[in-house]
Amino acid sequence: MMKIEDRTSGEVRKWRKFAFSLGVGAVCGGLSSFLFLSLVDGTFDQLGKSGEIAGLVALVYIVTGLALGLGLFIPNLGARFLNVEDSDELREQRVQLAFASAGMMAAGIALMIAALAAPAGPIAAPVALAGFAIAMLIFVITSVGTAKRQDEFMRAISREAAAMAFYLTVLTGGTWTLLAHLGMITGPAALDWLTMLWAVLLVAAFGVCATRGLLKPR
Template sequence: MADIDIEQADNKRRTKKTIFSVGLGGLIGFIGAMGALRLADSGVLGSLGASEEIALLVAMLYALTGASVLFGLVAPNAGARFLNVEDADELREQKPMLLGSGIGMLALGGLLVMAALGGEGGVSAPATTLMACAVLLVVAAITSIRSWRLQDELMRAVGSETAGLAFYIVVLAGGTWSLLAHLGYAAGPAPLDWLTMFWAFLLLAAFIVVGRRGMMKMR
């Protein structure tokens, strides 16, 4: 009976944590998306089209993910309540690896933002945008490599599977879109659309791989 009670209590705790995490993520994501769209429509960021607005939304997902991880590292007790970790001690133990991941996510999100704001009608000059993107790309590369070196075999395998799956999704989606455009059935993807697809489908692939491995279940 004691074992059953413990298991039931643990399942209840995980369910509450899942509901809290999903609810919090959904609320923050909704507020962030509405804020980004309002900012884009205000004209402060220049004359942005659909491609730029979608890129900003995808960039926001990267920024929120990175910020959530970094917040969890700064406040482990609070972070353990919504991040998929066992407890605050696990966050402290994984801080070197997660720090690189969080910074890398923020850098990639910032890179896509700069790309969206640096095109035609944007507020950032092409030369400035290029330099900023180069710096952010270097930051993302360095922090990602540092994080990768600290990962165990499981996390490295997840990363490899994610990269492979993302490649195939991009080929399928982007290739189909390009074919339809070539045949005159649709407008072709703009250069920024390709960047957005790279970023978005990498996130999608990560969710698919993690879910397929049963790692989405809250601990």
């Protein structure tokens, strides 16, 4: 009887933590999105829908990277909202997760720079190109660093996510482009393609992790 009660109590605790994490993520994401859209509406009115959507997708990367980084710097706090067993797990994977955190933020910053680049945004084209290149270089370096520290299971997850992202890009981007070619809708802009690449990578990563059971509350 005690074992059943302990197991039930543990499951309740996990789901409470999961709900808390979702709540914190929703609040942080909603607040950052509101601030970004307010800034766009008040200062950068010419960004258009493509720029706004690109900026919002970029914020997902940046906020996620910041949350992971906060969890690493303060493991006891991170264990309360990150999907880990305890703070010791964060300490054990500190280096790998640090690479992941930096990579997520770098990817988000790169897309944000593209969203705010001229001619619609305030960042001059040469500056935007240089900033985008530097951010993507950091992303590549951190991705290599993460890959070197992955076990075989996580390498398989990465390969599956990359494959799913490719198929999603072909499906969504290909369909959109075909319909535009047939004159049925307006075709994707250059920035839309960048946003699509970033977005489908997120969707693919979450999809593969979900099918592998990595999103179960812990």
